[in-house]
Ligand SMILES: Cc1cc2nc3c(=O)[nH]c(=O)nc-3n(C[C@H](O)[C@H](O)[C@H](O)COP(=O)(O)OP(=O)(O)OC[C@H]3O[C@@H](n4cnc5c(N)ncnc54)[C@H](O)[C@@H]3O)c2cc1C
């Protein structure tokens with residue numbers, strides 16, 4: 001009996017469960033660049049280059065290892081423009097009667113593949129994705145019966161389970177579970193931030209760049225200066241580079257933003273971890289090793305590991321626990337459209353311009369730009385969750401529904417009622433001023449709130465607080481904000497709300 005093994009563009013590892021017990025003589029691996037997957041959202045051009053090139057390199061490696069691989073390269077005239085059509089053709093061509101695959105990361109595709117058995121008349125085996133450190137079942141067992149799901153408690157459980165940064169007698173290394181209090185420094189240029197790790201495009205990548213330029217012209221972003229790794233070996237080098245040059249300062253400047261530096265001390269590893277070029281547990285182990293060998297301090301290493309072992313696993317758990325209803329959540333009742341400047345960067349707000357422009361050039365912005373600048377603005381302005389979610393899904397090289405949706409709909413928009421944070425991450429311009437040097441180069445004045453040239457975040461922040469009193473006034477973490485708002489003179493409150501109404505009426509002109 002012959003078997004097709006489908007490997008998706010974000011499953012690029014020989015450790016993928018679909019390959020377990022596979023037979024090089026009997027089985028045929030199928031990989032395909034198809035229109036449906038490349039175009040279901042306006043994917044950044046660099047993301048398309050990364051994935052197509054990494055897929056092509058991976059297919060070559062499999063062939064070199066002796067596998068038979070059917071690889072469909074992208075062309076708009078291809079007969080098969082969906083994965084289902086490719087598989088249907090391959091079943092016909094090879095006479096195979098079974099398909100083996102690893103479960104998809106996204107609900108949308110998972111639903112489609114789950115129906116293949118009936119639609120294609122072949123046996124379809126869908127195996128669990130064992131690359132995650134917590135299984136779906138493990139997460140739902142942990143969540144079962146808990147009144148509140150808090151990342152911090154899940155994370156501690158994961159530390160105990162994996163033994164990462166744990167002493168032999170079961171205590172957290174360094175005496176604390178979490179060193180975030182040390183991780184809030186502003187960056188003023190010193191120490192200098194390392195340049196991002198670069199791989200110059202090889203022939204395969206250059207071909208893919210030409211293809212994307214020819215067929216995806218209307219997609220967001222640019223292919224210029226593409227320098228992502230597209231092989232396992234190069235992604236490993238990117239990890240080593242991060243540990244040597246950026247990890248030591250990762251913690252201190254984790255929340256910092258800069259007018260001059262796009263990447264600061266972040267790892268830029270999410271595009272590789274999410275598509276299978278790096279294994280998340282191995283990345284955490286490499287970081288832990290850096291602490292044990294004295295190459296990086298505990299606040300950096302713990303903070304970094306928490307992002308992967310804690311946040312990354314937690315958001316994936318929340319996604320599968322609550323989909324498909326999760327995608328429809330809009331508990332704050334937002335109705336506003338996404339301002340057009342999210343696609344162009346054409347705004348006088350310096351922080352927004354910088355974050356969007358970096359996103360356009362790099363298919364990357366670091367966490368605090370995503371959360372406290374573009375995300376915060378969408379929250380304060382009351383943008384419809386589905387529109388801001390679509391934007392985040394399109395513009396980043398690491399974006400996949402399972403990780404983007406909880407981060408945006410949950411963490412940023414608080415549209416799920418608070419699985420990702422006990423209070424919304426709403427902030428005025430003061431926060432951005434404290435963590436960056438953007439404000440000193442901005443058209444708007446961060447110390448003003450009601451005037452024509454006042455920072456828009458300030459009045460919008462108070463408008464948000466005021467219009468969501470019913471949602472948040474009883475939240476113990478928000479009480480002080482409501483007391484501060486109520487303490488202000490009525491004329492001041494009116495002026496702030498007037499200014500915010502005016503901003504909301506003219507969002508496109510900001
Ligand atoms: C609004 C918003 C949207 C986001 N969308 C995505 C997305 O589509 N894809 C994605 O991978 N991450 C997303 N994140 C999480 C985080 O911003 C990115 O993982 C991070 O910026 C990637 O850059 P890095 O590799 O340099 O991360 P680092 O700052 O170096 O962090 C290390 C690693 O931790 C993991 N990580 C950190 N925070 C998170 C988180 N909140 N959720 C999941 N993993 C995390 C990533 O794997 C990352 O590589 C989003 C965050 C926000 C606030």
Ligand code: SF4
Nearest residue numbers: 349351429439442455
């Ligand atoms: S003044 Fe306001 S809009 Fe301008 S950079 Fe600062 S926070 Fe952003």
